Amino acid sequence: MVSTEETVRVVGISGSLRKASFSTSLLKILAKRAAPSIDIRVVTLEDIPLYNEDLDQNPEIPSVAAFKKVIAENDGVLIATPEYNHGVPGVLKNALDWASRPVFESCFKNKPVSIISSSKAFTGGVRAQYQLREALISMHAHLVMGPEVVVGGVHAMLAEDVYQDENGLAFMLRSLDRLREEILSRRLVYA
Structure with missing residues (x-):
């Protein structure tokens, strides 16, 4: 039986390279405010080179290998992404292209994943979120509903x-709780 106190490890991936990134800030705030049973490690993507299949071989590029390893070693993934021109930032899509290899056996396969999108606009990045969901489905990730x-x-x-909006923060934390619940239920099934 799974304990309600059992800790889950989540990698928080920021889809923005900007030093004062809103996505990175949201992940750091969630890491501080999450329940003690949710351990979030925030990672950024500045060391990931542009995907080139000629470079996708053994040995792997160290930054790519490290990125894949942190995803594989954690129980789940939380992606925070801005929306650029009605879509996913190129840096995030590029990192996912690297992580999607080997095809059908990537570090994302069956991995529980939640998404937070943001924008200065009132729409909050819904179009980026849609594109991101499509990419993750193709990688056989398990999207948390x-x-x-x-x-x-x-x-x-x-x-x-x-984060100035306590109700909004509570909403994000409930989403994080759903990710934790999904991880724990999958542990029971695959144990």
Whole structure:
């Protein structure tokens, strides 16, 4: 039987390279405010080179190998992404292209994944979230269902690494709890 206190390990992937990234800030805030039974490790993508199949061989590029390893070693994934031009930022799509290899056996296969999208616009990055879901489905990731987490007007919600909307933060934390529940239920099934 799974204990309600059992800890899950989640890698939080930021889809933005910007130093003052809203996506990275959201992940760091969630890592601080998450239940003690959810351990979040935040990673960024600045060391991942552009995907080139000629470079996709053994030995792997060290930064790519490290990225795949952190995904494989964690119980689940939380992706926080901005929306650029109605879609997923190129840096995030590029990292997923690397992580999708080998085809049908990637580190994302059957991995529980939740998504948070954000935008300065009121739409909160819904189009990026849709594109991201499509890419993750093709990689055989296990998308955690529930209300989509979109953060509109994100620039007005963050101040000095504090999220100003407690109701919005509570909504994000409930989504994180759903990710944890999915991870624990899968542990029972695959144990």
